[in-house]
Amino acid sequence: MKVIVCKDYAEMSAKSAEIVADVMKNKPNAVLGLATGSTPEGMYAKLAEMNKAGEIDFSQVPTVNLDEYYPISPDNDQSYRYFMNKNLFDRVNIDKTHTHVPQGSAADGEAEAKRYEKFVRSLGGADIQVLGIGRNGHIAFNEPDTELVPETHITSLTEDTIDANARFFASAADVPTKALTMGMGTILSAKKIIILANGKGKHDAVMQMLKGTVTTSCPASFLNLHDDVVLVCDEACYNG
Numbered sequence: 001m002k003v004i005v006c007k008d009y010a011e012m013s014a015k016s017a018e019i020v021a022d023v024m025k026n027k028p029n030a031v032l033g034l035a036t037g038s039t040p041e042g043m044y045a046k047l048a049e050m051n052k053a054g055e056i057d058f059s060q061v062p063t064v065n066l067d068e069y070y071p072i073s074p075d076n077d078q079s080y081r082y083f084m085n086k087n088l089f090d091r092v093n094i095d096k097t098h099t100h101v102p103q104g105s106a107a108d109g110e111a112e113a114k115r116y117e118k119f120v121r122s123l124g125g126a127d128i129q130v131l132g133i134g135r136n137g138h139i140a141f142n143e144p145d146t147e148l149v150p151e152t153h154i155t156s157l158t159e160d161t162i163d164a165n166a167r168f169f170a171s172a173a174d175v176p177t178k179a180l181t182m183g184m185g186t187i188l189s190a191k192k193i194i195i196l197a198n199g200k201g202k203h204d205a206v207m208q209m210l211k212g213t214v215t216t217s218c219p220a221s222f223l224n225l226h227d228d229v230v231l232v233c234d235e236a237c238y239n240g
């Protein structure tokens, strides 16, 4: 795994945007695998700036996101679809019909997981997959466990995650209890992977991943099975 340590969040965002932009410049219809969360917000802002400046073009780009709550409406401001529209899709010249997020409003979640897996595979996987990492080493909604699921699947959120998210929803009953998520195999089908991490809180998970071994207790460690992964982090994360 290649490691790029940046001074701070701004530099990490600029560096990661540059890596994504390079893939887009080499292949105008590159499939972008995208993540939500606070980590990539700066990178998305940078990509939007580059698009506005005419440096990159999203007109032919399809995107596939890692995950989505289930069930949830795309109009819910906590949905990952809403996040992506707000942070990237509404700010660049992308064709919205080319943007794909697992459908949190699908009537049959299991069927949606199967459909989404098939769809991502039909694109040949992402040309570049952007990832964040959880403090516990999770990737998308693949949480540490005794076993991990390779393909897109429905997973139950941990009590911790439900509690942590409750404040964002109108009432506790509105918090989705499940999520649709790519599996580690879906993620590893990407041709190139870039994983972003900033802040002290991510230090332990990142160090576990950088050990180079593979363990289901740190899903991010599975990235060691891929031969084109770049970690872009800030000094606070790297030095702990």
Ligand code: F6R
Binding pocket: 034, 035, 036, 037, 038, 039, 040, 066, 067, 131, 132, 133, 134, 138, 139, 140, 141
């Ligand atoms: C988001 C996702 C999550 C986040 C992770 C880090 O699509 O899959 O695994 O990447 O929880 O979240 P932040 O960036 O908010 O620290």
